[in-house]
Amino acid sequence: MAKKTHGKNLGKKGLMAALARHVVLEKSQSQLAKKEALQKEHSAQKQQSMKGGGKVNKNKKKQQLNLQKSGYIPFKKGDRVLLVGEGDFSFAKSIIAQQYIEPENLIATSYDSYDELVAKYPNVEDTVKSLIESGVKVIHEVDALNMVASLKLTPTPKSKKAKVELFADHANLDYIMFNFPHTGRGMKDVDRNIRDHQQLVLGYFKSCNQVFDIVNNQIKDDFAGYSASDDSTNVGKVILSLFDGEPYSSWGVKILGRSEGFRVDRSAKFDWPSYPEYHHRRTNSTRDTTKPAAERDARIYIFEKFDKKEADEKERRRRNDEDSDDN
Known part of the structure; x- marks a missing residue:
């Protein structure tokens, strides 16, 4: 070991x-x-x-x-939310059951295909059917590292000016949420485990950037088409849920987020009782983790977009001022 x-x-x-x-x-x-x-x-x-x-x-x-x-709920009922890496869709089921979000405002996705889900998770057929009937948009085979291609968000050459929509009313996307990201590979090598998950989280931030750029930063023109916009108010936020302690602390998610222009807006304890229908599962099996998830401390992090160049320049000037004072 x-x-x-x-x-x-x-x-x-x-x-x-x-x-x-x-x-x-x-x-x-x-x-x-x-x-x-x-x-x-x-x-x-x-x-x-x-x-x-x-x-x-x-x-x-x-x-x-x-x-x-x-308990802490990271979004409001009227917000538009995209869930990735949903597994058995029990988190989506829970936030709908608890009325934390309107069904038409939620898009729930899984990395697995529908057939793979049915083979892996008991009762997932009923859960997916219930979500769809309530008005939730459910999509399978969505890669958190390549959401643009998975969600088919790339405009065709004939429609480069057309807004790529996730929601029927052309609404902006407020949040992308990934609960307890994991590669699905069990590794005893701690360093390699950390490295692989750093790459996973970094890829997630990059993919979120791409989705927000395509979905949000476009406005309707007078000809019923859509054109690019630099309106910063259209920038969405990224949500990441992680267990406390090692090896998760060593992933350095704050540093990874900052490298892609995201910084922590706020964070709070993940309150398991607030999501009674949610059952955290292993990525590669139907079993729970070694210790039941509800007995483990975890946090929800909300990252917001910021001007990295401006922040770096302010930090550089601050350090120069400190050096001048020392001299």
């Missing part, structure tokens, strides 16, 4: 080694930031208490408890 590296990934060259080093640095910075935040919060609470603000703090704590009780 290979010895776990816990994110150090020593002796590796190129991108993966750089990613691993960034992961270690990110963990260290995160711990310092949390410590500082806790100290600030403690100081603020103490001052508020001295000013007679105990009631305000009490109400704030009550709101936080209510939020934790209700």
Whole structure:
């Protein structure tokens, strides 16, 4: 059995080694930031208490408890969402059953063909049928790394100006969501496992960029056609759900997202009770993971698009200013 590296990934060259080093640095910075935040919060609470603000703090704590009780849903009912890597479609089934989203606003996809799904997952026929009857658009054989081709979003030469639509009303796509991405290959080599999943997540971000560029950044003209638009408000967001701990921490998803122009907008604990119909399965079998998923801590990350060149330039100027102050 290979010895776990816990994110150090020593002796590796190129991108993966750089990613691993960034992961270690990110963990260290995160711990310092949390410590500082806790100290600030403690100081603020103490001052508020001295000013007679105990009631305000009490109400704030009550709101936080209510939020934790209700669970975190990463999208609103009216948002348009594309789910990839759905497996047995139990997550799609759950968010429809709980009325977190309107059925016509959801597109649920699987990597497997319909026949492969039927052979792999019990009751998937009933689940898919129920989703379709409710108004959900279900598509099979969709590769999260090549969604443009899988979803047939590439315009034909005769219709280059035509808007490539995912929804019947030409609506923009708000979110693309991938729950617990996995290659489906079981590997004992920890470093190779991390490397393969970094490539998977990186490919997902790249594919999301391509989909948003095609589906969202187009507007209707006066001739009932569609032309390109640079309206940044049309840019959608990327959702990624991951288990806590290793090897997932070593994937460095924040760094991978940033390399494709995405940064974390917000994140929250994945609240299993909020999705009672959802059953996380192994990618390559009907069995659950070694430990039942609902007993494992996980998080939902929402990434938003940002101007990477501008952010890098600001960081460069900040470092230059720090160097000047030191001198």
